[in-house]
Amino acid sequence: MKFIASILLTALLSFVICLYMDWWTIAIVAFAVAILIHQRPLPSFLTGFIALFLLWGGLSWWIDMKNEHVLSHKLASLLPFGGSVFLMILVTAITGALVAGFAALAGSYAREGK
Amino acid sequence: MKIIPFSIATFITIALIVLLGTKLFIPAPLAVLLSPQHGVWQNAEPAGINYSTELSFPQLSGKTEVYFDERLVPHVFADNDRDAFFIQGYLHAKFRLWQMEFQTHAAAGRLSEIMGDKIGTLDVLNKVDRYFRRLGMGYAAENSLVLMEADSATKMMCDAYTAGVNACITSLSSSQLPLEYKLLGYKPEAWTNLKTALFIKYMAYDLAGGESDFEFTAAKNALSKIDFETIVPIRQDSLDPIIPSGTLFDKPAVTAKAPASADSLYFNYSKDTAALPVLPQKPDKDNGSNNWAVNGKKTRSGYPILCNDPHLGLNLPSLWYEMQIHTPHYNAYGATFPSAPGVIIGFNDSCAFGVTNAGRDVRDYYTIQFKDASRRSYLFNGEWKQTELRTERIKIKDKPDFIDTVAYTVFGPVIFDASYANRNNDGKNYAVRWKAHDASNEMKMFYQLDRAKNYNEYLEAIKNLHTPGQNCAFAAKNGDIAMWCQGEFPAKWRRQGDFVMPGTDSSYMWQGMIPQSENPHVLNPERGFVSSANQLPADTTYPYYIGPGFPNYRGWTINKRLNKMADITPQDMMDLQTDNYNVFAEMARPVLLQHMNEAALDADGKKYWNIFKEWNLRSDTGETGPVVFAVLWENLEKEVWADDIARIKTTLVPYQSSLLEGILRDSAFKFVDNINTQQKETLSDDVLAAFKKAVPVIKKAETDDRGSWAKFKDTHISHLTKLPALSRLHLPIGGGTHIINAAKADHGPSWRMIVSLTPETQAYGVYPGGQNGNPGSVYYDNFIDTWANGKYYTLWMMKKEEMADERVKFKMSFTK
Numbered sequence: 001m002k003f004i005a006s007i008l009l010t011a012l013l014s015f016v017i018c019l020y021m022d023w024w025t026i027a028i029v030a031f032a033v034a035i036l037i038h039q040r041p042l043p044s045f046l047t048g049f050i051a052l053f054l055l056w057g058g059l060s061w062w063i064d065m066k067n068e069h070v071l072s073h074k075l076a077s078l079l080p081f082g083g084s085v086f087l088m089i090l091v092t093a094i095t096g097a098l099v100a101g102f103a104a105l106a107g108s109y110a111r112e113g114k
Numbered sequence: 115m116k117i118i119p120f121s122i123a124t125f126i127t128i129a130l131i132v133l134l135g136t137k138l139f140i141p142a143p144l145a146v147l148l149s150p151q152h153g154v155w156q157n158a159e160p161a162g163i164n165y166s167t168e169l170s171f172p173q174l175s176g177k178t179e180v181y182f183d184e185r186l187v188p189h190v191f192a193d194n195d196r197d198a199f200f201i202q203g204y205l206h207a208k209f210r211l212w213q214m215e216f217q218t219h220a221a222a223g224r225l226s227e228i229m230g231d232k233i234g235t236l237d238v239l240n241k242v243d244r245y246f247r248r249l250g251m252g253y254a255a256e257n258s259l260v261l262m263e264a265d266s267a268t269k270m271m272c273d274a275y276t277a278g279v280n281a282c283i284t285s286l287s288s289s290q291l292p293l294e295y296k297l298l299g300y301k302p303e304a305w306t307n308l309k310t311a312l313f314i315k316y317m318a319y320d321l322a323g324g325e326s327d328f329e330f331t332a333a334k335n336a337l338s339k340i341d342f343e344t345i346v347p348i349r350q351d352s353l354d355p356i357i358p359s360g361t362l363f364d365k366p367a368v369t370a371k372a373p374a375s376a377d378s379l380y381f382n383y384s385k386d387t388a389a390l391p392v393l394p395q396k397p398d399k400d401n402g403s404n405n406w407a408v409n410g411k412k413t414r415s416g417y418p419i420l421c422n423d424p425h426l427g428l429n430l431p432s433l434w435y436e437m438q439i440h441t442p443h444y445n446a447y448g449a450t451f452p453s454a455p456g457v458i459i460g461f462n463d464s465c466a467f468g469v470t471n472a473g474r475d476v477r478d479y480y481t482i483q484f485k486d487a488s489r490r491s492y493l494f495n496g497e498w499k500q501t502e503l504r505t506e507r508i509k510i511k512d513k514p515d516f517i518d519t520v521a522y523t524v525f526g527p528v529i530f531d532a533s534y535a536n537r538n539n540d541g542k543n544y545a546v547r548w549k550a551h552d553a554s555n556e557m558k559m560f561y562q563l564d565r566a567k568n569y570n571e572y573l574e575a576i577k578n579l580h581t582p583g584q585n586c587a588f589a590a591k592n593g594d595i596a597m598w599c600q601g602e603f604p605a606k607w608r609r610q611g612d613f614v615m616p617g618t619d620s621s622y623m624w625q626g627m628i629p630q631s632e633n634p635h636v637l638n639p640e641r642g643f644v645s646s647a648n649q650l651p652a653d654t655t656y657p658y659y660i661g662p663g664f665p666n667y668r669g670w671t672i673n674k675r676l677n678k679m680a681d682i683t684p685q686d687m688m689d690l691q692t693d694n695y696n697v698f699a700e701m702a703r704p705v706l707l708q709h710m711n712e713a714a715l716d717a718d719g720k721k722y723w724n725i726f727k728e729w730n731l732r733s734d735t736g737e738t739g740p741v742v743f744a745v746l747w748e749n750l751e752k753e754v755w756a757d758d759i760a761r762i763k764t765t766l767v768p769y770q771s772s773l774l775e776g777i778l779r780d781s782a783f784k785f786v787d788n789i790n791t792q793q794k795e796t797l798s799d800d801v802l803a804a805f806k807k808a809v810p811v812i813k814k815a816e817t818d819d820r821g822s823w824a825k826f827k828d829t830h831i832s833h834l835t836k837l838p839a840l841s842r843l844h845l846p847i848g849g850g851t852h853i854i855n856a857a858k859a860d861h862g863p864s865w866r867m868i869v870s871l872t873p874e875t876q877a878y879g880v881y882p883g884g885q886n887g888n889p890g891s892v893y894y895d896n897f898i899d900t901w902a903n904g905k906y907y908t909l910w911m912m913k914k915e916e917m918a919d920e921r922v923k924f925k926m927s928f929t930k
Contacts, residue, residue: 023145066158066161067890070159070892070894071155071889074840074890080141091144092155099131102123109120110115111115
C-alpha cells in the first residue's frame with residue numbers, strides 16, 4: 001500500500017512541481033516522498049524509479065500520440081536514438097526514473113536507523 | 115541516518131543530474147531536452163491543436179480579431195494600423211521567432227555567439243561573422259534605421275511591430291521556446307527596430323551583392339580584352355530586355371566619364387597575375403525571379419492578371435509567411451517577411467504587386483594605401499586622410515570574445531587588409547563601396563504599396579526602394595499594368611566597377627546616381643503585357659551602363675509565350691509559372707547534334723545520345739533527357755574553358771550563355787582549342803570528349819536510381835541549420851536553371867502567386883513550407899507537396915462578414 005501510494009504521490013508531485021520548476025526538482029520530490037513515507041531502500045528506489053518511469057514515459061508517449069509522431073520521427077534521428085521513437089520514449093522514461101530512483105534511495109537512507 | 119549509503123545515493127543523484135542535465139560528458143543535455151514538461155516533447159504540438167485564444171496587451175488601443183483558415187493563414191482585422199503592425203509582429207514571433215532571430219544574427223555577424231566559431235568544416239567566425247561585419251552590414255543597418263525612425267509612418271510601423279514581437283517573446287516560458295533554442299541551448303533576446311533594418315540589409319546582401327568584381331579583375335589581369343569581352347559580355351544575342359526594344363529613352367541627366375588614367379591603370383588587360391581576395395560567402399548566382407502582368411485585352415475575364423515567383427534559397431522555416439491584414443485604411447494579402455512589418459509581395463483591393471531582382475552591380479572595390487600598419491590614415495587626393503576605426507566585438511559560444519577592428523574610408527569599410535587577408539597575400543587593402551551602405555527607407559515602400567490604389571500611388575511607393583533594386587510589376591483593377599526597374603543605381607562609365615578600382619584619389623568614385631525617373635519603365639505597353647526575369651532591363655539604347663551577367667533565357671521564353679497567349683485564364687498562368695520547358699536546351703541541342711561524331715560512341719554512348727536526340731526538351735520529373743543534357747553541358751564547359759581559365763587566379767565561372775552563344779555564332783569558337791595541347795581541337799572534338807566523360811556519370815546515376823531528372827537534381831528544402839532530420843529531402847519536382855519553373859537543388863520559386871484583378875479578386879499561391887516554423891507542428895511543411903506538384907491554393911481575401919465561414923478554423927482576439 002505504502003509502495004503504491006509513494007509511487008502515485010511522487011509522480012503527482014513531480015508533475016506539479018515541473019509545471020513551475022526545472023526538471024531536476026523531480027529529485028527533490030522523490031527524496032521528500034521517500035522521507036515522508038518511509039520504506040526500505042530497495043522499495044524506495046523502485047518507488048522513485050517507477051514513478052518517474054511512468055510519468056515521463058507516459059507523458060512523452062501521450063504527447064507523441066497526440067502529435068501523430070510528427071516531431072518524434074524527426075528527433076529520433078537527430079538525437080542519438082537511431083531513428084527509433086520507441087527508444088526515444090524509453091530513454092526519456094529511464095532518464096527521469098534513474099534520477100528519481102537514486103534520490104528516493106537517498107531519502108530512504110536518510111530515515112534508516114544505524 | 116546511514117551516512118555512507120546516504121552519501122553514496124545522494125552523490126549518484128547529483129552526478130546523474132549533472133551528467134544528464136549538462137553537456138559536460140555527453141554531447142547534449144539529455145534530461146533537459148527529454149523532460150516531457152520542459153524539453154523537446156513540449157514542441158510536439160497536438161495535431162488537432164486549437165489556436166483560438168483571447169489575449170490582451172496594454173500596447174493595443176483597439177480590438178483586433180485574427181481568423182486563421184485551414185492552412186493557418188491569419189486574416190487580421192484590426193481597429194487601426196498601429197494595432198495591425200503589433201499583431202503582425204506578435205504572429206511572426208509566435209510562429210517564426212527562432213528563424214527571425216537566426217536570420218538577423220547572421221546578418222549582424224553574430225552566428226558564432228549561438229553556433230560556436232565552427233560548424234563542422236565551416237569557419238563561422240572568419241567566413242561568416244567577420245565577413246558580414248567587414249562588409250559593413252551593421253553599419254548599413256544603422257544608417258537605414260535613422261531614416262526608418264525619422265519618418266513618422268515607418269517609425270510607427272516598426273515600433274508597433276517590434277512591440278508585438280517582444281510581447282510574444284516575454285510571454286514565452288522556457289518550456290515554450292521554439293525547438294531550435296532548446297537544441298542549440300540559448301534563449302531569445304529582445305527584438306529591436308535595428309533587427310528589422312538588419313533583415314532588410316540581409317536581403318540587400320542576398321539580392322544586391324552578386325557582383326564578381328574580384329573574379330573579373332583576375333580575369334582581366336590574365337586575359338586579353340577581346341577574350342574577356344567574349345567570356346563576360348555585357349549583352350547576349352538572345353536577349354529580350356524587360357523594357358521592350360524600341361522604347362525611347364530620355365537624354366541622360368548624368369554622364370559618367372572614365373578618368374584619364376583608366377587606359378593605363380584600369381583597362382590593363384593581361385598584365386598581372388597576383389592573387390586576389392575571394393569573398394567567403396556569395397549569394398546564389400540564380401537569385402532571381404519571374405514576374406509578369408497581362409492586361410485585360412489578353413485575358414478571358416477582361417481584367418489584368420499579375421504573376422510573380424521570387425527565386426531564392428529554399429529553407430525551412432520558409433522565408434515567407436502568408437497573411438491578410440485589414441484595417442480601416444487598407445486591406446492587403448500576400449507574402450510577408452518574418453522580421454519585417456507589411457506585406458511584401460501581394461495584392462490589395464485595388465491592385466497587385468510583385469518583384470524580381472534587378473541584379474545591378476551596386477558594390478565596387480577600391481585599393482587603399484594606408485600610411486602604416488595602424489590603418490589610422492590612408493592616401494586620398496594627395497593627402498593622408500583619417501580613417502574611422504569601428505570596433506566589432508564578436509561573442510563566441512563557450513570562448514572569449516573576438517575583437518575585430520575595421521577601418522572606414524570615404525568609400526566605405528576596408529574589407530580586406532592584413533588583419534583579414536583571405537588569400538590576397540600581396541599586401542593590398544580593399545575598401546568596399548556598396549549602395550546598401552547608404553541610408554534608405556525601404557519599409558516606406560511596403561507601407562505605401564500595401565495601401566496603393568492606383569498606378570500613381572504605386573509609383574510613389576516604389577520611389578522609396580533604393581537597395582536592393584527590383585523590377586517592380588504592377589497591375590490594377592482599372593486595367594493598368596506597369597513595370598519599373600527600380601532602385602537607386604550609380605551612373606557608371608562602361609566597365610566601371612567591374613574591376614577593382616584605384617582608391618588613392620576621387621577620380622574613380624561613382625560620379626552620380628541615375629535619377630529615379632530615368633530608371634527603365636513601361637506603362638501599358640502595346641504588346642499587352644509586362645514581364646521581367648532578371649534579364650538586362652533595357653536594350654543598348656538605354657543611355658547608362660548596366661553591367662554584365664544578366665540571365666537571359668527565362669525572360670526570352672516568357673516573352674515568347676506571353677506574346678502568343680490570348681484569352682488567358684489563371685489556370686493558363688499557373689501552367690506557365692510551373693512550366694518545365696528548357697529553352698536553353700532548345701537552343702543548344704542543334705549545335706551539339708551537328709557536332710557529334712556518333713560513330714565514335716560505344717553502345718552506352720549511343721543509347722544516351724539517342725535519349726538526348728529524342729528528348730522533348732522538357733525538364734519534367736521523369737525525363738532522362740535533361741540528365742544527359744546537364745551532365746554533357748557541364749563537361750563541355752570544362753572541355754572548353756578549363757585550359758583558358760586556369761590562367762586566371764580565381765574561380766571565374768563563365769556564363770553558360772557565353773559558351774552557347776560563342777559556338778552558335780561560330781563553330782570555330784576560339785576557346786574550343788585546348789591551349790595546352792599540340793593539335794588544334796575542334797568543337798566536334800570537345801563535344802565528343804565531353805560526352806565520353808558524361809556517359810559514365812549518367813550511367814552511374816541510372817544504376818543508382820537517379821537517372822530521372824527529379825531524382826538526379828534532388829530538390830530539397832533544408833532547415834536553416836541544415837539538419838537533415840528537420841528538412842524535406844528528395845522532392846519530386848522538375849524544372850531548373852534557365853527554366854520558368856526555376857526549381858534547382860536548394861533554390862527556386864519561394865512563393866508562387868497569381869492574382870486575377872477581376873472585380874472580386876481571384877488569387878492563387880503557394881510556397882514550399884508551412885505557416886508554423888515549429889518542426890513539431892503539422893503546419894511546418896504541409897505546403898511542400900502542393901508546391902512540388904505545381905498546384906496552388908486559393909488565396910482567400912476574407913471579408914469581415916465571412917467570420918462564420920467554414921474555412922475559419924481558429925480565432926485569436928486581441929484587446930487592450
